[in-house]
Each structure stands twice: as structure tokens, then as C-alpha cells.
Amino acid sequence: MPKIKVNGSPQEIEHSVTVAELLVLNKVEMPDMVSVQLNGEFVKRENFGSTVVKENDEIDFLYFMGGGR
Amino acid sequence: MTLNDQQIERFSRHIILNDVGVEGQEKIIAGKVLIIGAGGLGAPAALYLAAAGVGTIGIVDGDEVDLSNLQRQVIHFTPDIGRAKVVSAKEKMELINPDVKVITYKERVFASNIADIIKDYDFIIDGTDNFPAKFLINDACVLAGKPFSHGGILRFDGQTMTYVPGRACYRCVFQNPPPKNLVPSCAQAGVLGAVAGMLGTIQAAEALKYLIGKGELLTDRLLMFNAFRMEFRTVNFRRNADCPVCGSNPAIKELKDCEQAVCELKQK
Numbered sequence: 143m144p145k146i147k148v149n150g151s152p153q154e155i156e157h158s159v160t161v162a163e164l165l166v167l168n169k170v171e172m173p174d175m176v177s178v179q180l181n182g183e184f185v186k187r188e189n190f191g192s193t194v195v196k197e198n199d200e201i202d203f204l205y206f207m208g209g210g211r
Numbered sequence: 212m213t214l215n216d217q218q219i220e221r222f223s224r225h226i227i228l229n230d231v232g233v234e235g236q237e238k239i240i241a242g243k244v245l246i247i248g249a250g251g252l253g254a255p256a257a258l259y260l261a262a263a264g265v266g267t268i269g270i271v272d273g274d275e276v277d278l279s280n281l282q283r284q285v286i287h288f289t290p291d292i293g294r295a296k297v298v299s300a301k302e303k304m305e306l307i308n309p310d311v312k313v314i315t316y317k318e319r320v321f322a323s324n325i326a327d328i329i330k331d332y333d334f335i336i337d338g339t340d341n342f343p344a345k346f347l348i349n350d351a352c353v354l355a356g357k358p359f360s361h362g363g364i365l366r367f368d369g370q371t372m373t374y375v376p377g378r379a380c381y382r383c384v385f386q387n388p389p390p391k392n393l394v395p396s397c398a399q400a401g402v403l404g405a406v407a408g409m410l411g412t413i414q415a416a417e418a419l420k421y422l423i424g425k426g427e428l429l430t431d432r433l434l435m436f437n438a439f440r441m442e443f444r445t446v447n448f449r450r451n452a453d454c455p456v457c458g459s460n461p462a463i464k465e466l467k468d469c470e471q472a473v474c475e476l477k478q479k
């Protein structure tokens with residue numbers, strides 16, 4: 143099973159998955175709420191469904207956070 | 212500038228630091244920092260910057276103090292309810308340090324006024340509570356070549372990054388605002404008061420480090436923490452060539468108010 147790193151933690155996936163599928167697997171209910179960085183490059187939102195995450199990839203979900211008051 | 216005896220005593224715990232010293236303290240006193248938002252983030256930032264001796268502090272906020280603010284906006288006290296936040300904040304800062312010059316702006320930032328407000332400052336702190344303002348501050352600072360600290364909080368979470376010209380900006384990471392109402396506000400979702408304090412003081416520390424020109428700023432990285440698990444994490448990144456404001460072919464060349472409807476259209 144491919145081993146990847148999600149938000150710095152090791153994770154095993156059953157097979158290669160797309161960014162969109164990985165968001166679902168990680169229970170990110172609203173993909174519009176995150177920016178995704180894969181191996182140091184930001185993935186365009188329109189490419190979430192077509193970008194494949196492979197063995198040893200490192201992926202980070204960065205959440206929009208708008209509060210401050 | 213020469214520090215007088217009172218200043219040497221007041222700032223002795225700074226001056227004794229090898230990386231600050233008299234020279235660093237003089238830079239802090241000569242510094243001009245603008246705080247946009249006198250709320251959860253702006254309140255602790257303003258208190259610490261005034262205490263640190265920042266010579267000129269601008270504070271921008273159009274609101275009055277409300278009872279529900281007092282759980283976290285520690286610069287405002289119970290008798291301040293109903294008073295302008297910028298006036299309340301100015302009074303407290305001047306009580307902490309009578310030498311600080313506080314300039315108040317009782318207004319919100321818009322595309323029409325922000326360039327003029329930020330132009331005289333060395334460093335800007337984003338303490339706002341909505342995405343249109345956060346993206347506007349980013350764009351204004353990138354276009355004007357001004358460093359700033361981004362801050363966001365929600366529930367038990369906080370995030371912050373520092374922009375300096377030439378390094379990654381907020382849009383490099385978060386291209387465009389998320390669709391309206393998808394991301395809850397603190398008013399809708401709540402926030403632990405101390406989380407605002409944790410983040411606002413990080414922003415104040417970044418401003419001070421920028422002024423003295425020492426240490427590692429939060430540039431090209433986003434610091435995130437969750438106070439519920441009390442875990443901190445930093446994610447590194449680089450400037451994004453596709454960034455809509457600082458990329459190689461930027462779509463944003465002038466400031467626009469990001470009406471949420473417009474932002475939503477851009478997303479599609």
C-alpha cells in the first residue's frame with residue numbers, strides 16, 4: 143500500500159488516489175475551505191479531481207481561517 | 212535618538228537581550244506599526260506593541276465596544292461598552308506608555324482608503340474578521356511593497372504568516388476568498404478568547420522582530436496551531452508563480468473591494 147504524508151503524519155492509502163479523493167478520505171467535507179500543497183507546489187482547485195497522489199508524496203491541507211475579532 | 216533614564220529603565224528587559232540592545236530598542240521607538248482591527252487579534256497586539264515602546268501605532272476600526280467583545284478583546288473594559296473601539300484602545304495604549312503616539316482611524320478599510328492609510332507605516336497587522344478585508348490588506352500591502360502579518364482564528368485554531376516584499380503572499384497560498392458563508396465566522400462558530408491572545412501576541416512579536424531586523428520571520432511559511440490539542444505546526448512554501456497578485460502574470464493590478472458575490476464568481 144502506498145505510504146504518503148498528510149499534514150506531516152504518515153498515512154497509508156489502498157491505491158493511488160486523486161487529491162479530491164484524499165480530501166474525502168480525510169473527512170474534509172468542504173474542499174473549498176482548504177488550499178492544497180502537494181510536494182511543495184499548490185494544486186489549483188480545478189485540478190483537485192485530476193491530480194494523483196503517489197507513493198512518498200507529501201500533501202498539506204491549509205484551511206481558510208477568516209476570524210480575528 | 213538617545214534613550215533617557217526612564218526609557219532605559221522601562222525597556223531594560225529588552226535592552227538586556229543581546230539581539231535587541233539599545234540599538235534595537237531605538238529602532239522599536241522609531242517604528243510605525245498599523246493595526247487593522249481593534250478586536251481579538253488587534254487588542255493583544257496593540258497592548259504589547261505599546262508596552263514594547265513602538266513610537267507610532269495606528270489603529271483602524273469602525274465599531275463600538277460590545278458586551279460580547281470583552282471575552283477576548285482585552286484592551287476594552289466593561290465601562291467601554293458603547294464607546295468607539297479605536298478611542299478605547301488609544302486610551303489603554305497611552306496609559307501603558309505615554310510616549311506612544313496613537314493615530315486612530317474610526318473606519319473600515321476599503322479599496323478607496325487603504326492605500327492612503329497604510330502608506331506611512333513600516334509594518335501592518337491584519338486583525339480583521341472577514342475574507343474581503345484580509346484579501347484587500349494582502350493586495351494593498353503587496354502593491355505598496357509593505358510587510359504585514361496575516362492572522363486568522365476560529366474556535367480553538369489559529370494561523371499566521373508574515374509577508375515581506377519578494378516573499379510569498381497570502382494569495383500565493385489562498386488564491387481567492389472561499390465562497391460566502393462556507394467558512395464560519397467567529398460570531399457563528401465561536402472562538403476561545405485565549406486563542407485570540409496567542410495569535411495576536413505572535414503577530415506583535417513578528418512586528419517587533421521586523422522593526423529590529425533580527426530573527427526569523429514567518430515568511431514563506433504558515434504557522435498553524437490547535438489549542439484544543441495544543442499542537443503547533445509550520446508548513447513551508449514558496450512564492451506561487453500563479454499568484455493572482457504577486458505571480459509572474461498577475462490579474463490584480465489595482466485594488467478592488469472584494470464583494471463576496473464577485474469573489475464567488477471568480478471561483479467558478
Ligand SMILES: [Zn+2]
Pocket residue numbers: 379380381382383384451454455456457458
Ligand atoms: Zn502572492
